[in-house]
Amino acid sequence: GNPKRTTARPSAEQLLESFKDITLTIIQDGVHVRRYLTSLSSLQQRVLDLLGLSPSLYSNLIFDSS
Numbered sequence: 250g251n252p253k254r255t256t257a258r259p260s261a262e263q264l265l266e267s268f269k270d271i272t273l274t275i276i277q278d279g280v281h282v283r284r285y286l287t288s289l290s291s292l293q294q295r296v297l298d299l300l301g302l303s304p305s306l307y308s309n310l311i312f313d314s315s
Contacts, residue, residue, distance in 0.1 A: 267292050273310055284311040 274285040289297070289307060297304055
């Protein structure tokens with residue numbers, strides 16, 4: 250409950266809260282599709298690192314998966 254207190258075992262809610270400001274914007278105008286993704290903050294990068302996840306997992310969201 251205290252935002253200034255650190256913990257070695259954050260809850261899932263706390264982890265997800267750190268990613269609440271992420272935005273993926275997809276703009277399609279005819280045949281062109283452009284994607285814009287909010288940059289990761291240092292906290293978000295740290296969370297991914299502690300979870301053993303590569304930042305490329307996040308950055309790959311802007312690439313066309315079709």
